[in-house]
Amino acid sequence: MATKPRPQPGSPGKAKTRAERNIKWIERYCRVPEGRHVGQPVRLREWQRKEIRKIYDNPAGTRRAIISFGRKNGKTALASFLLLLHTCGPEARPNSQLYSAAQSRDQAAILFSLAAKVVRLSSDLNDCVTIVDSSKRIHCPELGTTYRALSAEAATAYGLSPVFIVHDELGQVRGPRSELYEALETATGAQDNPLSIVISTQAPNPDDLLSVLIDDAQTGLDPRVVLSLYTAPDDADPFAPKTIKLANPAYGDFQNADEVQAMAEDARRMPSREPEYRNLILNQRVEMFSPFVSRSVWAACGGAISTDWQGLPVYGGLDLSSVSDLTAKVYVAGVGLDWHVRSTFWLPKEGLKEKSRNDRVPYDTWAEQGHLRTCPGRTVDYEFVAASLFRDCESMDIRKIAFDRWNFRHLKPWLLKVGFSEKQVSEDDDGSLFHPFGQGFASMSPALRTLEADLLDGRIVHGNHPVLTMCAANAVVTQNPAGDRKLDKAKASGRIDGMIALAMARSIASTVQTKLKPTYQMLVVGR
Structure with missing residues (x-):
């Protein structure tokens, strides 16, 4: 019996559009890294396909994509698939540098860990990709591409030249500036058509960096910036399932609906929990300091x-x-x-x-x-x-x-x-x-x-x-x-x-x- 041929790194396959080619590659070579379907081939949901089309089929060419929704919607897994597209998939450029940026070492390790699990669970990817756990690196020797996870706690990223960046949980940045964000974004000047992916739950305050970026994207002044903001309206019933679904596209699918409803009930009973619930689950801009009065009571x-x-x-x-x-x-x-x-x-x-x-x-x-x-x-x-x-x-x-x-x-x-x-x-x-x-x-x-x-x-x-x-x-x-x-x-x-x-x-x-x-x-x- 003939063995299955190893995929050529960067092989695009046949598809009608760039996005469809990328969707096809992810579903063919990537495996579910965690959860009850671990190890099975990835089957992207329609909302995930929509995000990929928005990024890669943008007529203006996408420079920055911002995707924001509540917690436990497969944010980091989706980011890992996009990362591997640019490391060893059809989006890979020879000898390119790729980075993910997070505010803490622990957060930086999460995206690296999921991407590494996807590779190890796929015999095809495992044949052409090298993982270095000690330095949180993933390397494709045949293409010369290297991915590395960075955190704001480490030395700044000056001197790098990334072609692809994932800003993971940028909503954790307080205030309008981040040295790590600025260092990476200004380091792309030598690259043609660099791409940054911001994937995060919303920041709590309107003057935080992610809020500034979202507000700017909503003006539509730069067609190279695409935005997908899944959030619940402030005046909606915060505890109703239909409200929760607005901020959580995976609700009832691979997001556990019972667990989310339990969080909603906790917030309903205890006003001190409501700000956290609104920010992390409903993806609203709500400061998580203890409020004097909750929105619903007011x-x-x-x-x-x-x-x-x-x-x-x-x-x-x-x-x-x-x-x-x-x-x-x-x-x-x-x-x-x-x-x-x-x-x-x-x-x-x-x-x-x-x-x-x-x-x-x-x-x-x-x-x-x-x-x-x-x-x-x-x-x-x-x-x-x-x-x-x-x-x-x-x-x-x-x-x-x-x-x-x-x-x-x-x-x-x-x-x-x-x-x-x-x-x-x-x-x-x-x-x-x-x-x-x-x-x-x-x-x-x-x-x-x-x-x-x-x-x-x-x-x-x-x-x-x-x-x-x-x-x-x-x-x-x-x-x-x-x-x-x-x-x-x-x-x-x-x-x-x-x-x-x-x-x-x-x-x-x-x-x-x-x-x-x-x-x-x-x-x-x-x-």
Whole structure:
């Protein structure tokens, strides 16, 4: 019986398009590296075939391909097949260098390990490829191609000349820059038609490197960049199977649906698990710091705000921030058993579009829609804030306004100028309208407990104000050893001023009402 001839490295076979040729090669020579079908010939799913067609049949020629979906969808296995296409398959170029890049040595080892398993399980590939485990290299001697796994923990990749790069889990990069990414991407200048594959779950923040690359790809300005983003909409039911499927093309196939549903149920029961679930399973941009309020809880409190506050006691919170940053004014009033919320925000008008780009937040659109007030110039003029507060006091029964002492000294002269009395703006008088509110654990921890209880019980009605909703999405807490909490601007991924103002307003409302609550004595008269 004649033995099967060994495939020639780089042999393309017959196919109608470049992508179809590559699909045919993968299914002929690659083997499933792990799982219940280990060792069997690869049978690409239609969504995987679609990704290969998008990369290799792009009329403009693909320079960068970004593929992003939730965890456990065969991301690394797919990357290993593409890597071998360029190492010993029809995409291989003689004497070329190929690299995968990851943020840690362990992550770098995963792609190398899977590619090595594919080779070892295929007698055809094993005949023409050499694996060097000690240095995480795969070499095809006949073609002179060499693949090597790199990590950001090792020395940088300057001096290399790659023709093919896999950026594995680039979403783990925090911030807009990565030395390893830049070193590899700038090293391709000597190559004709280099190709980079970015394959990763989304980064949690909009200013992280992967988010920047995805946002740029979505503009469609460079036809050589192709993007496949499998993600669930923010407003969809995060626990419904149809929502999960949007971010997980392998759901119910080689991704275990029961395990994923168990993760969903954990996130439903424990709000602290929801950010991780949204980021890793639903592939949404969600910071995995412990949030103050989950998206679903916040959305459940988004009812319509009462327009009639006539005769209702009103309490406020004021976060002045810096003069060039977001200033927040939030009022609460008790309507029945609920607390209804009115929010006002200011930013400087000059440079608003630039700030929108830098923060990746539509401040300019919100200003046009009336959700955000702007002040002339490059700073928030406190005269505008003081005048607004005075008008509020003329139209509503405002009992107290809590404020952070920071920058209040700059606001106080303007409060006096627009008509407030010295007693009203005194920081030490119990009869003052304005009440200083500490931002440390001692003051903020009980304030957060009160607000959190109201949110979980659905007693807050915020009307889905977009700026306040942004602040709620960004709000994260930090905790001291005693278990006390406060909102942490340093850890937040964006502005949280509105949530600080809301917490102060709700807290001062409880404080004043407690002081005003009547007391009763029982007098028993005997015979």
